[in-house]
Amino acid sequence: MKRLSTTINIQSEEFKASSERYRGLVKEYRQIYREIMKGGTETAVKKHLSRNKLLVRQRINKLLDVDTPFLELSPLAANDQYQNAFPSAGIITGIGLIHGKETVIIGNDATVKGGTYVKETIKKHLRAQEIAMENNLPVVYLVDSGGIYLPEQANVFPDKYDFGRIFFNQAKLSAMGIPQVSIVMGSCTAGGAYIPAMSDQTVIVKNQGTIFLGGPPLVKAATGEEVTSEELGGGFVHTTKSGVADYLALNDEHALQQCRDIFETIPAARKQHLDFFPVREPEYNIEELYGILPLNAKSTVDPREIIMRIADGSEFDEFKAGYATTLVTGFARIMGFPLGIIANNGILFSESALKGTHFIELCNRRNIPILFLQNITGFMVGKEFENAGIAKDGAKMVQAVANANVPKFTIIFGGSYGAGNYAMSGRAFGSRLLFMYPASSISVMGGEQAANVLDNVGNVNSRDNVPDLKAGHDNRIKQEILEKYQKEGSAYYSTSRLWDDGIIDPADTRTIIAMGLSMSLNRKFDEPKTGIYRM
Ligand code: COA
Numbered sequence: 001m002k003r004l005s006t007t008i009n010i011q012s013e014e015f016k017a018s019s020e021r022y023r024g025l026v027k028e029y030r031q032i033y034r035e036i037m038k039g040g041t042e043t044a045v046k047k048h049l050s051r052n053k054l055l056v057r058q059r060i061n062k063l064l065d066v067d068t069p070f071l072e073l074s075p076l077a078a079n080d081q082y083q084n085a086f087p088s089a090g091i092i093t094g095i096g097l098i099h100g101k102e103t104v105i106i107g108n109d110a111t112v113k114g115g116t117y118v119k120e121t122i123k124k125h126l127r128a129q130e131i132a133m134e135n136n137l138p139v140v141y142l143v144d145s146g147g148i149y150l151p152e153q154a155n156v157f158p159d160k161y162d163f164g165r166i167f168f169n170q171a172k173l174s175a176m177g178i179p180q181v182s183i184v185m186g187s188c189t190a191g192g193a194y195i196p197a198m199s200d201q202t203v204i205v206k207n208q209g210t211i212f213l214g215g216p217p218l219v220k221a222a223t224g225e226e227v228t229s230e231e232l233g234g235g236f237v238h239t240t241k242s243g244v245a246d247y248l249a250l251n252d253e254h255a256l257q258q259c260r261d262i263f264e265t266i267p268a269a270r271k272q273h274l275d276f277f278p279v280r281e282p283e284y285n286i287e288e289l290y291g292i293l294p295l296n297a298k299s300t301v302d303p304r305e306i307i308m309r310i311a312d313g314s315e316f317d318e319f320k321a322g323y324a325t326t327l328v329t330g331f332a333r334i335m336g337f338p339l340g341i342i343a344n345n346g347i348l349f350s351e352s353a354l355k356g357t358h359f360i361e362l363c364n365r366r367n368i369p370i371l372f373l374q375n376i377t378g379f380m381v382g383k384e385f386e387n388a389g390i391a392k393d394g395a396k397m398v399q400a401v402a403n404a405n406v407p408k409f410t411i412i413f414g415g416s417y418g419a420g421n422y423a424m425s426g427r428a429f430g431s432r433l434l435f436m437y438p439a440s441s442i443s444v445m446g447g448e449q450a451a452n453v454l455d456n457v458g459n460v461n462s463r464d465n466v467p468d469l470k471a472g473h474d475n476r477i478k479q480e481i482l483e484k485y486q487k488e489g490s491a492y493y494s495t496s497r498l499w500d501d502g503i504i505d506p507a508d509t510r511t512i513i514a515m516g517l518s519m520s521l522n523r524k525f526d527e528p529k530t531g532i533y534r535m
């Protein structure tokens with residue numbers, strides 16, 4: 001394979017200045033992450049610890065194989081929402097190893113409003129279950145939750161992807177033969193009671209875990225019966241009388257060990273075969289990405305400069321290098337895994353879409369997973385291009401991306417706008433994992449374009465909460481739109497709402513993509529099949 005060579009002077013003042021700025025952004029991200037890792041309020045953490053309970057991250061640490069990594073998903077969910085009362089949306093999700101088996105972990109953080117669920121908590125829980133389904137991974141639920149956060153009930157209870165979907169997914173996972181184990185380490189109330197009840201095997205901690213459809217206050221109100229939590233649904237009751245749980249643990253540590261013991265009898269998945277090569281480091285330092293990545297949505301960066309810093313040996317077998325050059329396609333390896341890469345190098349034209357479609361077909365036939373590197377303002381617009389049928393060519397790529405039978409992974413390294421987001425496997429297109437870099441942005445179009453479009457189309461009903469630009473071409477209003485788009489387009493806004501699986505430090509890209517690739521091999525890839533391409 002051809003080794004890529006850089007054209008960037010890393011000694012230049014410009015490079016050093018960009019690098020410093022990007023490092024600052026990564027530092028800022030890490031500070032927020034560190035704060036969030038503390039969980040709920042100090043009082044809540046103290047109360048939790050005083051009950052001899054481990055904190056959720058400690059639980060996960062003890063559950064996983066010693067010295068193995070945990071790929072945490074969406075740690076900044078719900079950040080800057082709900083007056084920041086829901087760090088990580090009160091739930092920790094991710095992928096880690098138990099007895100060498102890649103496993104999805106879903107753990108409530110009881111220090112965050114009693115481990116209750118707001119919209120983002122549910123989205124995180126459902127996303128983790130979706131990852132389990134797509135990749136055939138067992139699931140462990142560390143249950144310690146008061147169920148729905150009652151003030152938010154209208155946003156979390158009744159709809160298709162609300163709280164009930166958790167149990168629907170459990171049934172589906174079960175029917176797919178995917179093992180699910182619950183450890184009840186605290187409260188497990190109302191609908192939440194179905195989490196352990198629908199698991200294959202359930203461990204419950206003595207004098208600590210409780211499972212019931214209605215707690216003591218509700219029972220009293222409904223029937224007048226007076227009963228303690230333990231009598232109603234404690235560990236002893238469920239492991240000796242009701243049969244709702246299977247193993248009685250003495251404390252958190254014991255329960256986690258019991259769960260690990262259960263995993264010894266879970267058979268390893270039959271893996272998808274890929275041709276592995278020995279792992280080689282890239283020829284260029286991955287940290288040079290800090291000086292290369294775009295700091296704003298307007299910059300284009302030659303994606304080969306990124307590829308040579310993440311690919312094994314900096315090698316890249318480029319496909320159609322001289323054709324449709326705004327889309328870069330080719331084969332590489334990351335940590336020994338073969339990988340097709342599709343990366344933006346400018347706006348998408350008809351021929352870029354055709355090239356992308358052709359390349360996806362190659363990857364499908366050869367069972368090679370695809371990594372999309374997004375920095376896209378969208379497809380070309382204008383009479384010439386519309387008349388030449390850019391919509392039908394874009395549709396071919398969208399069709400190919402949606403129907404690709406190999407696992408897809410997406411990293412947004414710059415901007416992600418318009419239909420370019422779709423063609424480059426945005427969230428709606430089922431990438432197994434999708435991450436954003438700290439300075440990246442995502443919205444239907446850029447703020448300036450949106451302000452100009454609104455200026456041209458005129459008012460927009462006041463009900464829509466968008467100011468009428470026609471009424472005076474007010475620069476202040478235009479500024480407001482720009483600011484709104486800037487805020488809503490930021491990676492932080494996105495990750496808080498789970499439009500992605502998290503913001504990552506670019507220097508971690510190789511490790512994270514390799515973990516994703518490894519996880520995806522637990523399920524055999526489907527046979528290639530395509531839809532109808534409009535010719
Ligand atoms: N909705 C909204 N807020 C809730 C809640 C719920 N279902 N359950 C707990 N909270 C809040 C409490 O108000 C408290 O908020 P604060 O920190 O702002 O004061 C915080 O979560 C912690 O609750 P607290 O009762 O102090 O903690 P605890 O550890 O002693 O008990 C529970 C936790 C979950 C066992 C207990 O709060 C409880 O039983 N909640 C009701 C559960 C329920 O009936 N759920 C049905 C919903 S489907």
